Amino acid sequence: MTTLTQLEAADFINRSFKPLPRAYGDALVEAALGDQRIVTLCADLVPPTETDRFRDELPERFHNVGIAEANMIGLAGGMARSGEIPFCHSFCAFITKRVLDQITMQAAYPNLPVKIVGFLPGIATLLGVSHQAIEDIAIMRAVPNMAIFEPSGPEYHAAMVQLALEWDGPAYLRMKRPETTPTAFTPMPLEIGKGVVRREGTDITIISAGLCVHESLNAAELLSQKGIESRVIDMASIKPIDVDLIIESAIKTKAVITAENHSVIGGLGSAVAEVLMDEGIGIPFKRIGIQDQFCEGGTTPYLMRKFGIDADAITRAATAVIQRKKSK
Amino acid sequence: MDDRIRKLELTAARIRRNVLDICRQRGGYAAQGVALADIASVLYFDEMRADGNGWFHDRFVLSNGHDAIMTYGALAESGHYKMEDLRTINEDGGWVDQSPIEGQLGFEITAGSLGQGPSQSAGLAWALRHRGSDARVYCLFSDGELQEGNVWEGVMFAAHQKLSNLCYIVDNNDMQASGHASNVMNVEPVHDKFAAFGLHSIRISGTDIAELIDAFAQARSVTDKPSVLICDTRLWDGIDCLQEALPMAHYTAKTAVDWDAGLAEIGSVIAALEGVVG
Ligand SMILES: Cc1ncc(C[n+]2csc(CCOP(=O)(O)OP(=O)(O)O)c2C)c(N)n1
Ligand SMILES: [Mg+2]
Numbered sequence: 001m002t003t004l005t006q007l008e009a010a011d012f013i014n015r016s017f018k019p020l021p022r023a024y025g026d027a028l029v030e031a032a033l034g035d036q037r038i039v040t041l042c043a044d045l046v047p048p049t050e051t052d053r054f055r056d057e058l059p060e061r062f063h064n065v066g067i068a069e070a071n072m073i074g075l076a077g078g079m080a081r082s083g084e085i086p087f088c089h090s091f092c093a094f095i096t097k098r099v100l101d102q103i104t105m106q107a108a109y110p111n112l113p114v115k116i117v118g119f120l121p122g123i124a125t126l127l128g129v130s131h132q133a134i135e136d137i138a139i140m141r142a143v144p145n146m147a148i149f150e151p152s153g154p155e156y157h158a159a160m161v162q163l164a165l166e167w168d169g170p171a172y173l174r175m176k177r178p179e180t181t182p183t184a185f186t187p188m189p190l191e192i193g194k195g196v197v198r199r200e201g202t203d204i205t206i207i208s209a210g211l212c213v214h215e216s217l218n219a220a221e222l223l224s225q226k227g228i229e230s231r232v233i234d235m236a237s238i239k240p241i242d243v244d245l246i247i248e249s250a251i252k253t254k255a256v257i258t259a260e261n262h263s264v265i266g267g268l269g270s271a272v273a274e275v276l277m278d279e280g281i282g283i284p285f286k287r288i289g290i291q292d293q294f295c296e297g298g299t300t301p302y303l304m305r306k307f308g309i310d311a312d313a314i315t316r317a318a319t320a321v322i323q324r325k326k327s328k
Numbered sequence: 329m330d331d332r333i334r335k336l337e338l339t340a341a342r343i344r345r346n347v348l349d350i351c352r353q354r355g356g357y358a359a360q361g362v363a364l365a366d367i368a369s370v371l372y373f374d375e376m377r378a379d380g381n382g383w384f385h386d387r388f389v390l391s392n393g394h395d396a397i398m399t400y401g402a403l404a405e406s407g408h409y410k411m412e413d414l415r416t417i418n419e420d421g422g423w424v425d426q427s428p429i430e431g432q433l434g435f436e437i438t439a440g441s442l443g444q445g446p447s448q449s450a451g452l453a454w455a456l457r458h459r460g461s462d463a464r465v466y467c468l469f470s471d472g473e474l475q476e477g478n479v480w481e482g483v484m485f486a487a488h489q490k491l492s493n494l495c496y497i498v499d500n501n502d503m504q505a506s507g508h509a510s511n512v513m514n515v516e517p518v519h520d521k522f523a524a525f526g527l528h529s530i531r532i533s534g535t536d537i538a539e540l541i542d543a544f545a546q547a548r549s550v551t552d553k554p555s556v557l558i559c560d561t562r563l564w565d566g567i568d569c570l571q572e573a574l575p576m577a578h579y580t581a582k583t584a585v586d587w588d589a590g591l592a593e594i595g596s597v598i599a600a601l602e603g604v605v606g
Contacts, residue, residue: 012357012394012505012579044472044513046506064506066475066513067442094441126418128427130393130440297427302420 013048013120013177021181024117025050027158028087031165032058035085041076042089043069049089049119050177073099076114077106085113085165091125092118092133092174096140107170108145115164116140117173121150121210122261123290123307124176128297133174134290138266140172141239147192148238150174152213155185156236163192163237174238176211179300195242201229204318204325205249208259209235209268211300212288212309216259219314228322238268246275250283255325257286259314261304264289284324286317329538331605332374336537338601339405340369344566344594346401350414351580352587356426359563359577361397362570363535364468364499367559368402370540371466371497382408387452389436391445391469393427394579395499398468399434400424408433443476445469446496450486453494453554464548468497472504474515480525486554487526495547496527496556499534503563505578522556534559535566569593 014020032038032054040054044067055062065072069090076086088095095118096103107114118133125131140146147167151160157175164171188196198213199220208216213234220230231249235241250256256276258269269287276285290307304310347361376386390399400417403409416422425432427440437448449467456463473479486494500518502508509515522529528550530543534557547555564571570590574580 042506044475044505048505064512066509066515067472067504068475068477068513070477098441126426127393127440128425129429129438130427296429297418297425298420306421 020178021154022050022053022177023154023157024160024175025053027161029053029057031161032061035165037083037085039063039079039084039086040089041065041072041086043067043072043094045090045119048091048177049117049175051089069094070099070102073102073114073116074106077102077110077112080107080112080114081110085115087115087117087164089117089119091120091131092122092136093120093131094118096133096136096172100139103170104143108143111145111169113168114170115173116170117175119175119177121174121176123295123303124211124261124300126297126299129294131297132295134263134295135266136172136174137238137260137262137268138270141266141271145169147171147240148174149236150210150238151176151236152210152234153185154178154182155187156190159187159190159236163190166192174210190236193237193240193242195245196234196236197231197245198234199230199232201231202253203228203230204255204257204322205231205233205253206257206259206314206318207233207235207246207249207268207272209238211261211304212259212314215304215309215311216314218311219318222311222315223318226319228318230318235268238271241271241275243275246272247279247281250276250281255284255321257288257314257317257321259288259309261309262289263292265292284321284328286321288314288317333537333541334601334605336369336374336541338598338605339373340365340537340566341594341598341601342405343368343398343401345591345598346404346411346414347397348567348587348590348594349411350397350400350417352582353415354418355580355582355584356417357394357397357578358580358585359570359574360395360499360501361401362567363501363561363563363565364395364398365401365566366535366537366540367468367497368398370537370544372402372406374541375544376464376466386464386466387436387456388434389445389449389452389465389467390439391449391467392442392473393438393440395468395470396426396428396435396439403434443469443473443478445473446479446482447485448482449496450482450489450491450494453486453491454489457491457493463493465494466497467494468499470499470504471501471509471515471518474498474518475509475513483522483525483527490552491554492551494554495544496554498556498558499561500558501561501563503576503578507576518558522558526553528553528555529558530555531558531560534561566597567593
């Protein structure tokens with residue numbers, strides 16, 4: 001176990017006061033060792049965005065720009081125009097909402113490989129409304145050329161770097177720093193535009209992303225005890241979304257719910273609904289997410305329960321949707 | 329004057345004690361709260377005028393949410409908050425937030441997203457003047473926030489509108505989340521920058537009560553421009569043992585320092601001042 005520096009000890013996100021794994025940060029360094037074009041920018045949140053190893057090992061390609069997110073995107077746009085692949089880091093709230101115009105004009109319209117990496121997804125923070133990003137996916141999804149990827153756990157963090165690099169243009173990664181050392185897990189391969197079936201079932205499909213994937217898998221267990229078998233999809237590629245898998249699942253299970261750590265407006269649930277409507281698939285359907293309201297700070301399990309995006313909420317919604325399916 | 333100073337020093341020491349008492353519960357921004365205690369003492373207990381209804385006629389805008397601990401420490405001393413409530417800070421479902429939201433006593437705006445206070449306080453100061461109010465506006469922000477362009481946009485408006493009812497206070501502690509501001513992204517020369525933007529700029533330690541009283545009086549006497557008090561504080565100023573133990577603490581985890589040692593040191597400061605103040 002490595003010891004913490006004074007600054008890491010003062011890290012205001014890692015309240016465990018122990019070194020945490022940084023699978024994303026490690027993967028970024030490894031990618032950069034093989035590709036000279038990768039540059040890292042960070043707006044004063046170095047350990048909280050896992051960029052400390054990059055800072056220490058590749059200092060000539062690392063910029064801490066200070067608390068200046070708009071400037072960071074502009075710098076990245078300039079660097080990308082000269083052939084670099086900049087990865088920009090802050091919290092989800094600041095790196096999307098605060099700099100949206102800069103993102104659209106300096107990265108998305110010119111279709112440059114500027115990678116926008118946010119931590120503290122959705123409601124998952126003690127720091128409350130100012131630090132919560134419950135509308136970031138809705139906003140970023142509407143930006144042309146932009147891809148959006150969200151890992152369902154630390155085991156998929158390394159893959160996020162790969163997806164971002166495989167996508168030719170600007171991409172948004174919606175990351176969650178692990179709070180404890182994750183248990184060993186062999187990740188399934190991720191692909192751009194592909195969802196991952198994490199559990200098979202024929203009664204209902206639960207499509208989710210990020211923190212809600214784990215909750216959906218737990219909900220599937222609870223449902224299974226009641227004789228309901230769920231297909232659970234990890235839609236790590238939120239944009240482009242896996243249209244074929246959504247259609248196939250909807251036809252197969254004839255009931256779909258979505259679960260996300262985001263507002264029900266404009267996020268994954270909306271994206272799935274758009275696919276279903278475009279295909280004319282009218283089946284029992286329900287979106288689980290933040291109900292168009294501002295939230296508050298708290299521990300993540302507390303907030304997920306209070307704002308209705310945990311396994312219990314998913315189980316309740318699935319049960320109701322199954323009821324509708326039966327009475328059809 | 330001497331008695332006034334000693335009393336405010338005692339209040340500052342008690343604010344420091346309150347800050348430690350609150351932060352030891354679950355960790356917090358203790359180092360800033362401690363360092364800002366003298367500013368808080370003079371601002372809340374000397375400079376801002378009362379409204380006759382148990383609150384203030386003048387307005388205080390906190391720009392960076394995390395310095396709320398300073399306000400909590402001070403408003404516990406004034407009796408506006410109870411320490412037993414403040415000790416619940418950041419409990420799930422509790423109402424005392426580390427980064428407070430507007431509506432909670434003492435907080436005009438919902439801060440936390442840095443760099444947004446200078447514009448909002450300039451808007452507030454302009455509107456107060458427009459409505460014929462003589463209330464003054466004080467806005468505290470940090471050196472880290474100076475890196476946001478939004479700060480300078482607000483400052484430019486304040487100077488252009490000659491908002492002499494506005495007094496900015498900068499916690500120029502040369503510290504931000506990833507280290508010393510002078511290493512991360514230098515913001516100096518801060519005094520010259522504000523002066524060049526057209527403000528009356530005063531540079532002080534921020535930890536000397538007499539100096540703070542003077543600086544606020546000077547700001548009040550300026551009639552054709554906003555003022556800024558640049559306060560060169562250092563984290564933990566006023567509690568030596570904690571400054572030695574953790575000089576770089578943007579955030580202080582619950583287990584990071586010896587809270588008892590800090591409380592013992594400030595306890596003896598309080599006892600000594602209580603002996604002097606009548
Ligand atoms: C717009 C924005 N970007 C980033 C953050 C994350 N953040 C919170 S505090 C902080 C450091 C602030 O520097 P400063 O206020 O000078 O810190 P202090 O001296 O109080 O330790 C950062 C980067 C934020 N809250 N808002
Ligand atoms: Mg600072």
